[in-house]
Amino acid sequence: MQNIVERxxxxxxxxxxxxxxxxxxxxxxxxxxxxxxxxHAGRAHIVGVTGAPGAGKSTLVTxxxxxxxxxxxxxxxxxxxxxxxxxxxxxxxxxIRMMELAGDPNVFIRSMASxxxxxxxxxxxxxxxxxxxxxxxxxxxxxxxxxxxAEVEVMRTAQTVLVVTAPGMGxxxxxxxAGILEIADIFVVSKADxxxxxxxxxxxxxxxxxxxxRRKAAWRIPVLRTAAIKDQGLAQLADAIQKHxxxxxxxxxxxxxxxRQVRSEIQALIVHAVMNAVNEQVSEEEWHQLLEDxxxxxxxxxxxxxxxxxxxxxxx
Ligand SMILES: Nc1nc2c(ncn2[C@@H]2O[C@H](COP(=O)(O)OP(=O)(O)OP(=O)(O)O)[C@@H](O)[C@H]2O)c(=O)[nH]1
Ligand SMILES: [Mg+2]
Numbered sequence: 278m279q280n281i282v283e284r285x286x287x288x289x290x291x292x293x294x295x296x297x298x299x300x301x302x303x304x305x306x307x308x309x310x311x312x313x314x315x316x317h318a319g320r321a322h323i324v325g326v327t328g329a330p331g332a333g334k335s336t337l338v339t340x341x342x343x344x345x346x347x348x349x350x351x352x353x354x355x356x357x358x359x360x361x362x363x364x365x366x367x368x369x370x371x372x373i374r375m376m377e378l379a380g381d382p383n384v385f386i387r388s389m390a391s392x393x394x395x396x397x398x399x400x401x402x403x404x405x406x407x408x409x410x411x412x413x414x415x416x417x418x419x420x421x422x423x424x425x426x427a428e429v430e431v432m433r434t435a436q437t438v439l440v441v442t443a444p445g446m447g448x449x450x451x452x453x454x455a456g457i458l459e460i461a462d463i464f465v466v467s468k469a470d471x472x473x474x475x476x477x478x479x480x481x482x483x484x485x486x487x488x489x490x491r492r493k494a495a496w497r498i499p500v501l502r503t504a505a506i507k508d509q510g511l512a513q514l515a516d517a518i519q520k521h522x523x524x525x526x527x528x529x530x531x532x533x534x535x536x537r538q539v540r541s542e543i544q545a546l547i548v549h550a551v552m553n554a555v556n557e558q559v560s561e562e563e564w565h566q567l568l569e570d571x572x573x574x575x576x577x578x579x580x581x582x583x584x585x586x587x588x589x590x591x592x593x
Contacts, residue, residue, distance in 0.1 A: 282313050285412055290385065293412050297387055300404045311404055318410035319535075321353070322522050325435025327423035327457065332441045333467035334420050336505040337514075342378055344511040345416065351383040353414035357402055357421040357431050358390045385414060399430040400545055403538075406434055416518070423457055432460050433538070436531060437521045439514075441465045442481070444473035458488070461498060462521050469502035469510060478502055496524050554589040 284292035299307040326334050335356070342352050378384045389402065402419060409417050419435055421428045432438050440461040464485075466478045481500045485491050491498065499517050503510035525531040559567075570576040586592045 282310050285314075285408070286317060288412065290382070293385065293408065294387075296408050297405050300401050300408070301389060303401075307404070311407060314407055314411040318407045320413075321406070321410040321415040321417045322518070323406055323410075323434060323436045324416050324418045324518055325432040325438040325460075326418060326420045326441060327428060327432055327438065327460075328441030328465075328467075329443075329446055330422050332443050332446060333505060334422075334441050337441060337465065337467050337503060338418055338420050339378060340503075340505040340508060340511050341418070341514060342384060343508075344515045346381065346383065348515065350416065351414050352385075353406075353409035353412075353417040354378075354384070354386040355402060355405055355409075355417065355419045356386070356388045357398065357419060357428075358388065385409060385412075399434065400542075400549070402431050403434045403542065429457070429460060433541075436525055436534065437462045437518055439463045439465050439518075441467050442477060443468040444471050444477045458484075462496065463514075463517050464498060464500045465514065466500065466502045467505060470504040470507055474502055495528060496521065551589070551591070555585050558588050559585065 279287070281292050281296060285296055296307075296310060298304075299310070326338055328334050338354060342354065345352050378386060387405065389398070389405065406417050406419070419431065421431050423429075423432075423440065438460045440457055440463070442464065444466065464481050466474050466481065468474065478500050485498055485500070501510060501514055501517060503514055505511070522531075525534070567576070567581055571578055571581060583592070
């Protein structure tokens with residue numbers, strides 16, 4: 278009887294699905310399995326897809342996956358929904374939209390919803406990426422709505438980030454505000470079969486040409502138009518994604534980003550462990566009392582933190 282890690286590495290999809298569930302549930306053995314899988318990962322191209330709700334991300338991903346299948350790739354898709362209590366329906370919609378891909382043994386699709394903290398979702402996404410990578414999926418596509426900090430956090434896992442905008446959504450300006458411009462590697466104007474797509478693309482190109490940081494950068498962000506429902510523009514998009522990957526490798530950026538990632542991953546694991554230790558020591562009632570004392574100015578956050586650090590053995 279092979280263990281779950283061996284089965285997963287041998288291409289067993291049930292083992293893969295089981296592993297993802299263990300990660301989502303933060304099951305204790307998951308960390309040990311992930312540690313074993315690390316040496317087998319590191320080959321996949323990780324592609325992030327973000328943009329406003331309804332921008333056409335899932336439809337785009339579905340058709341992009343089809344294009345990549347024509348190129349004989351084995352593709353992983355993770356649909357991340359950071360705001361599950363409110364957009365639970367969106368995940369369901371994604372499932373239906375992506376259903377047509379579900380029968381393909383070379384495509385693995387998984388939806389993930391936020392349970393705990395902001396760091397929690399980004400961390401579990403990173404873990405699932407590692408698992409898919411070790412199982413031989415390449416590329417791995419992460420879709421998430423681009424509305425807040427949690428999404429930006431999730432997108433940091435990606436090596437190539439696609440920012441999707443549709444004509445008439447007025448996202449172009451919002452994209453700058455949300456700080457999405459800094460993480461975009463490729464802009465996609467989706468629904469290009471609709472009127473206004475050319476103008477949206479022109480506005481985006483204009484905005485990019487006015488950005489002084491972008492003018493100096495070695496990678497010139499392409500603005501591509503796709504009409505996923507008509508299967509148009511997907512080959513160009515797949516080519517651009519490949520080109521960005523080559524740029525990352527040749528410029529040394531891929532290695533640089535990987536190292537930065539690992540540092541923040543280790544830091545996050547430590548913070549997580551420390552917080553778990555604290556929560557084991559402090560009951561909900563005690564928390565409540567502490568917060569009340571501090572807000573009433575009877576105590577201060579610094580000495581409380583000191584005391585808790587002492588209690589978990591951080592200060593000897
Ligand atoms: N005309 C046209 N409509 C499209 C195209 N792509 C997507 N749509 C429509 O746009 C709507 C939203 O598409 P989705 O792919 O669900 O968009 P999304 O960005 O994944 O949405 P969320 O995950 O809910 O944020 C759907 O009604 C699609 O049918 C396209 O290329 N052309
Ligand atoms: Mg979607």
